[in-house]
Amino acid sequence: MVKIQFYSLLRMLLKQEKLELPPCEDENVEQLLQRLQQQITIPFIHKLLNEKGEMFPGTIIMINRRNIHHLEKLETRIHDGDVIALFPPGAGG
Amino acid sequence: MSATERYNRQILHWGQERQQKLESATVLVAGVGGLGATVSQLLTRAGIGKLYLVDDGLVNWSDLNRQLLYHETDIGLPKLAIAKQRLQQINSSVKIELRPKRIDRSFQSPTNVSIIADCLDNYPSRFDLEAGLVAGSFLIHGGIEGDQGQVLTLQKGKSQSLADIFTGIRKPQGEIPVTGAGAAILAGFMVNELFNTIFEQPQLLNRFLIIGLSDLHLTFLEV
Numbered sequence: 001m002v003k004i005q006f007y008s009l010l011r012m013l014l015k016q017e018k019l020e021l022p023p024c025e026d027e028n029v030e031q032l033l034q035r036l037q038q039q040i041t042i043p044f045i046h047k048l049l050n051e052k053g054e055m056f057p058g059t060i061i062m063i064n065r066r067n068i069h070h071l072e073k074l075e076t077r078i079h080d081g082d083v084i085a086l087f088p089p090g091a092g093g
Numbered sequence: 094m095s096a097t098e099r100y101n102r103q104i105l106h107w108g109q110e111r112q113q114k115l116e117s118a119t120v121l122v123a124g125v126g127g128l129g130a131t132v133s134q135l136l137t138r139a140g141i142g143k144l145y146l147v148d149d150g151l152v153n154w155s156d157l158n159r160q161l162l163y164h165e166t167d168i169g170l171p172k173l174a175i176a177k178q179r180l181q182q183i184n185s186s187v188k189i190e191l192r193p194k195r196i197d198r199s200f201q202s203p204t205n206v207s208i209i210a211d212c213l214d215n216y217p218s219r220f221d222l223e224a225g226l227v228a229g230s231f232l233i234h235g236g237i238e239g240d241q242g243q244v245l246t247l248q249k250g251k252s253q254s255l256a257d258i259f260t261g262i263r264k265p266q267g268e269i270p271v272t273g274a275g276a277a278i279l280a281g282f283m284v285n286e287l288f289n290t291i292f293e294q295p296q297l298l299n300r301f302l303i304i305g306l307s308d309l310h311l312t313f314l315e316v
Contacts, residue, residue: 007303007314008241017312057263065253065316069260085314087303089262090238090279092269093128093214 002078004036007087010059014042023080029061030074032084048086049074059088096186100140111292112140118291121145121206123196123222125176127271128235129212130162131280136187136287137180143188144180145203148172149195159273200225208290210283211235211255215264220256223249231290233297235283239270240306242279244286245316246297253299258316275306 001020011017021035030053037045048059053074055061061068062085068076078084096116097104104112118141122133125148133144152160152167152175162179163172173191180189194200196218202209202225209226211234213219223232228250235244247255282302289296301314 005314007301007312008243008305009239011310011312012241012305012308055261057261058265060259060262062314062316067258067260070257087301087314088241089259089301090236090242090269091214091216091262091264092237092271093124093126093212093235 002032002080003083004032005083005085007085008090009088010044010047010086013044013047014040023078023082027078028072028075029063029068029078029084032078047088059086061086096140099184103139107288107292114291115288116140116142118208119143119145119206120287120291121147121202121209122212123147123209123218124212124214125160125162125172126150126156126212126214127159127276128237128280128283129210130160130172130176131277132210132212132235132283132287133176133180134162134183135280135284137184137189139284139288140184141187143190145190145192145206146173146176147192147194147196147200148176149193155268159271159276161273161277196222196225198224202226202230207231208287209233210287212280212283214269216259216262219259223247223255231295231298233283233286233290235279237269237271237275237279238265240272240275241304242275242282242306243301243303244279244282244297245301246286246290246295246299248298253316278306279304 005018122129150172152163162176167175173193177189207230209232226249230249232247303312
C-alpha cells in the first residue's frame, strides 16, 4: 500500500490525516495525486498544482522523508510501501 | 534576592543541575519579531546565560498585536535596542549581545553559539542563517501562518538541511496572517524545545511538530 499523509491546512481541508491506496504500476507523484483526488470528494489538488500541472511553491511533498525536488519532482515513481507527506508549512515568524 | 529565590518555581520542576546548565548556555535568537520577542523573553525570564539577538527591523504598529516586548512609544525605533532594554529590566543577570543586521549570505554565527532559534519570517534568510552556523549546532526552527505552525530541530551536518527540506517553498505574496495567541503558542513550543536541547534531550530532532490552532491538533512529521 501507499500511505498519503496530510498535514496542516490540507488536513483541515480534507478532515482526515491519512489515506492508503494500493500501488499502481509505473505511477508517478502527479498521477497519484490525480488518483487521490478521485477518491476524495473535497477538491484539494488545486492547492498543490496549477492548471498546467506545475507545483505551487507553498507545499512540501515528501516521499519517505525526502523532498521530491531532490528526486524527480512530480515525475518521481511511487512504489509499494512509500509514505508521501503533503505539508504546507507556516512561513511567518 | 538570590538566584534560587528567583528561579524557585522552575527549579522545583527541573532541578538545580538543569538550572545551572541553563545559566551556562548561550542561545542566538534570529529575528526578534512575533516568535523571537517571546522566545527571547521566556529565555531571559528562565535565566539563560547569554543571548545573541539578530534583527534589523524597526517597531511598526502592525507588530504590536503579537510582539510582546514592544509598546506604542517604541514605534519607529530599532527593535533590538528596545528588546535589550526590556529584557534587562526583566532579568539583569542575562548577558545580551546585539547584532543589528539583516541575515544574508554574509552571516556567520559566533563560534561560541551551538543553539540557535530560527524566528525569521522568510525562507531565504532562514537558509542563510543555517549556512552560517557552526557544524554540530542545533537549529530550532519555528514558523507560523494563520492558525498553523511548526517547530523542528536540526543538527547542522547530521540532519537534512532546512534548505533541502524546504526546497521549492516560497513566502506567500503579501503579509502573512499571524495572531498574538498563535505566535505566543508557537514561541512557547520553541522555548520548550530550546530547554530540551540545552538539557541535551531534544524531542524534535529531525521531526516536525505541526500545530493546528483551530482544531487543536498536534502531529509529527519525520524528516
